[in-house]
Amino acid sequence: MTTHLKRVQGLGSAKGGTVNYALKQVTGFAAALVTPYMIFLGIWLFGKPRPVVLEAFTQWWVAAPTLIFIFLSVWHMRIGMHAIIDDYVHGHFLKLVLVCLNWMFAWGVGLLCGLAVIRMFLA
Structure with a gap:
């Protein structure tokens, strides 16, 4: 027999646990470490x-820190928007559609930015 406490233990309001929260914190911290370098790079190239x-x-x-920054920012953005959604x-179908669109938009932007940096690197 499963008690109510056992069923919800470790799960947040979205019934997904704390994995997304932890990933959002880790990606935010890692992106914060790369951000000063990217600001310096932007000022230098401006x-x-x-x-x-x-x-x-x-x-x-x-190129390498730029790709890392793009990857971390896109991942952080996707997780944050997922939490907002x-x-x-509250509608299940609308939530599913928005989560899918969020995923496609975030990784589409990341792919385009990443390909642009790789193209410049290989030129």
Whole structure:
């Protein structure tokens, strides 16, 4: 026999546990570690001619942190929007549609940004 406490133990209001919360915290912290470097990089490249920017992205010390920052930001964004959808959308079908659209949008943006950085790196 399962008691009410046993059924809900470790589960949040969305019945998904704390995994998404922990992942959101970890990705936020990791992105915060890379953010100062990205700000420095943006300030350094601001106003430079296009060939200089393209040349900078052919260096691994520019392209790799940029890809890491994009991946962490997209993952963090997807998890955060998923939490908002879980909290404020109450229709099951609408929630499913929005979660799928959120997933496709986040990883679509990440894929496009990642491909752009890889293209500059390999140019």
